Amino acid sequence: MITFLSGGTGTPKLLRGVRELLDERDIAVIVNTAEDTWLSGNHLSPDIDTVMYLFAGILDTNRWWGIKSDSYITHDLLARLGIDEYIAVGDQDRAVHVARGEMLRDGMRLTEATAALCARLGVRATVLPMTDSVVTTYVRTPRGEIHFQEYWVKHRGEMAIDGVVRRFRQPPAATEEVIRAIEGSDAVVIGPSNPVTSISPILECAGVREALRRQRVIAVSPFIGDAPVSGPATALMRAFGREASSAGTYGLYEDFVDVFIQDIRDPVELQGALRLDTLMVNRGKSLDLAKSILTLIYGC
Amino acid sequence: MITFLSGGTGTPALIRGVRQILYDSEIAVVANTAEDLWISGGHCAPDIDTAVFLFAGILDTGRWWGIKGDTYATHNYLPRVAGGEPFPVGDRARAVQIARAGLLSRGMSLTEAVQAQCRSLNIGATVLPMTDGDAALYVDTGTEHIPLLEYRMTADPGTEVRELVGPEPPAVTDGVRAAIEASDAVVIGPANPAASILPILDCAGMRDLLRDAFVVAVSPFSAGVAPDQDAALMYAVGEPPTAPAVSRLYGDIVDVFVQDIHDPDDVPGSLRLETRLMHERQAESLAWDIMAVIRHAIS
Numbered sequence: 001m002i003t004f005l006s007g008g009t010g011t012p013k014l015l016r017g018v019r020e021l022l023d024e025r026d027i028a029v030i031v032n033t034a035e036d037t038w039l040s041g042n043h044l045s046p047d048i049d050t051v052m053y054l055f056a057g058i059l060d061t062n063r064w065w066g067i068k069s070d071s072y073i074t075h076d077l078l079a080r081l082g083i084d085e086y087i088a089v090g091d092q093d094r095a096v097h098v099a100r101g102e103m104l105r106d107g108m109r110l111t112e113a114t115a116a117l118c119a120r121l122g123v124r125a126t127v128l129p130m131t132d133s134v135v136t137t138y139v140r141t142p143r144g145e146i147h148f149q150e151y152w153v154k155h156r157g158e159m160a161i162d163g164v165v166r167r168f169r170q171p172p173a174a175t176e177e178v179i180r181a182i183e184g185s186d187a188v189v190i191g192p193s194n195p196v197t198s199i200s201p202i203l204e205c206a207g208v209r210e211a212l213r214r215q216r217v218i219a220v221s222p223f224i225g226d227a228p229v230s231g232p233a234t235a236l237m238r239a240f241g242r243e244a245s246s247a248g249t250y251g252l253y254e255d256f257v258d259v260f261i262q263d264i265r266d267p268v269e270l271q272g273a274l275r276l277d278t279l280m281v282n283r284g285k286s287l288d289l290a291k292s293i294l295t296l297i298y299g300c
Numbered sequence: 301m302i303t304f305l306s307g308g309t310g311t312p313a314l315i316r317g318v319r320q321i322l323y324d325s326e327i328a329v330v331a332n333t334a335e336d337l338w339i340s341g342g343h344c345a346p347d348i349d350t351a352v353f354l355f356a357g358i359l360d361t362g363r364w365w366g367i368k369g370d371t372y373a374t375h376n377y378l379p380r381v382a383g384g385e386p387f388p389v390g391d392r393a394r395a396v397q398i399a400r401a402g403l404l405s406r407g408m409s410l411t412e413a414v415q416a417q418c419r420s421l422n423i424g425a426t427v428l429p430m431t432d433g434d435a436a437l438y439v440d441t442g443t444e445h446i447p448l449l450e451y452r453m454t455a456d457p458g459t460e461v462r463e464l465v466g467p468e469p470p471a472v473t474d475g476v477r478a479a480i481e482a483s484d485a486v487v488i489g490p491a492n493p494a495a496s497i498l499p500i501l502d503c504a505g506m507r508d509l510l511r512d513a514f515v516v517a518v519s520p521f522s523a524g525v526a527p528d529q530d531a532a533l534m535y536a537v538g539e540p541p542t543a544p545a546v547s548r549l550y551g552d553i554v555d556v557f558v559q560d561i562h563d564p565d566d567v568p569g570s571l572r573l574e575t576r577l578m579h580e581r582q583a584e585s586l587a588w589d590i591m592a593v594i595r596h597a598i599s
Contacts, residue, residue, distance in 0.1 A: 040398045042341040071373050073392060074374060074394045077392045083399045092374065094374045095374045098374065117382075
């Protein structure tokens with residue numbers, strides 16, 4: 001089994017290739033939940049949904065979020081009623097939020113709710129929220145702290161930020177399922193997801209770094225030079241007090257990473273890094289990178 | 301102004317007729333909230349929504365609930381990922397429920413939330429929940445308590461109704477009080493008394509208000525013929541589904557009791573009118589008759 005640490009973009013593109021090569025039952029994905037929020041009375045978990053929809057074969061792979069050919073009837077009428085859902089929630093997507101909202105209200109853990117949804121959607125891979133407790137990423141702006149999703153989706157990242165903070169009532173701890181998945185794997189792969197908002201929240205869960213230090217870990221940098229392959233990583237890395245580059249990313253992972261992969265085009269020189277084509281612009285490129293990583297792990 | 305006490309499907313049908321005679325701004329509707337419930341994170345208030353949708357011109361007048369042309373994408377997808385919902389919620393109706401839930405969670409009263417929604421849908425009439433308190437009724441089937449709305453939407457006709465259970469009746473709102481005091485008359489529409497009208501009359505302060513008003517009540521039943529559910533709900537409050545029973549349940553607050561022209565169960569002193577509302581013309585005709593009675597009484 002291989003365990004992946006994933007956010008909502010980048011790593012899912014790698015998983016698209018991996019799921020063509022492995023039996024899905026041999027894939028576990030530990031997913032960031034620091035962007036989760038209650039929206040319109042129900043529970044939105046953007047990164048879990050992207051990964052779950054990918055394995056269910058219903059992900060809209062043009063946008064890498066939401067369900068393909070979904071409709072937006074409720075969302076559109078809400079706007080006319082003066083309710084601004086800052087994320088376009090599709091009608092089928094909303095059904096998933098409703099189902100999860102009900103399960104959580106009934107006292108289920110997020111891990112159990114995710115497993116139930118995966119079972120119904122025919123997902124055979126193991127999709128694990130990083131934690132069952134609530135932790136949320138906020139960015140600091142001159143106008144105060146705002147939810148990361150609001151910064152990125154509503155304001156499209158076009159806002160000065162000078163800090164990234166995690167808010168929680170109790171410090172988040174990795175679930176038993178997460179630790180077991182890491183320990184029971186042949187290797188752990190950190191995909192090219194945003195190091196600040198997608199991967200660091202997972203690493204900050206109590207128990208994860210320790211488990212990773214005992215495991216073989218391969219990490220893929222999301223940067224080419226100072227530009228991320230996608231998303232708002234540049235401003236976030238700086239606000240996080242890190243250099244926006246593969247070097248800055250490596251700095252976050254160096255205490256546990258065994259193989260660090262950077263793109264062949266990346267001008268930043270990192271001693272010992274493996275150079276591969278990490279720009280997964282299509283299914284073939286995803287497959288190529290997945291093959292290279294599996295070869296690293298299984299050696300053939 | 302005329303205030304209607306409304307629930308179910310009969311009163312909205314009558315109000316549709318009244319709209320041919322009065323401006324919307326001269327109509328107030330006090331809606332039953334005994335069927336309200338939270339579903340899928342939204343606030344479902346069927347009798348309020350029926351009134352709101354009617355005045356907004358979007359009511360599905362085939363069923364007398366929901367929005368015409370609504371779709372069911374979320375509702376239909378839910379059984380694929382979880383247990384599903386107990387009754388169909390349209391995608392557009394869901395937006396209204398979610399929006400109201402949002403307003404309530406920001407601390408608005410139900411009255412304020414409904415008012416805000418009426419504004420955003422440009423409604424000229426006044427739609428008022430009977431109370432801002434908890435008035436939810438449950439049907440005791442002998443084995444379980446199910447929400448009244450769920451019973452109405454999903455229970456099979458043979459389901460036993462032992463009694464209707466609910467909290468201590470909450471108080472009418474200031475808005476309801478003001479509407480009734482400002483009205484020339486109050487019309488109790490042809491709705492099931494047990495499920496739709498008694499919950500309104502039972503609100504603390506309501507009967508006193510009505511005693512001081514000119515009240516016209518329309519019986520929903522004629523010749524003891526009623527759908528199984530309506531009959532079962534009436535028996536649950538100890539009465540058969542007949543006009544005399546309706547008259548007994550409403551009691552002394554009613555000034556003019558209207559029963560169907562063909563009804564063999566006579567209520568002494570009642571006004572006999574054609575009360576079947578099969579189509580718009582009949583509703584308009586009944587509305588004209590009721591308005592004439594009111595005009596005569598208050599002039």
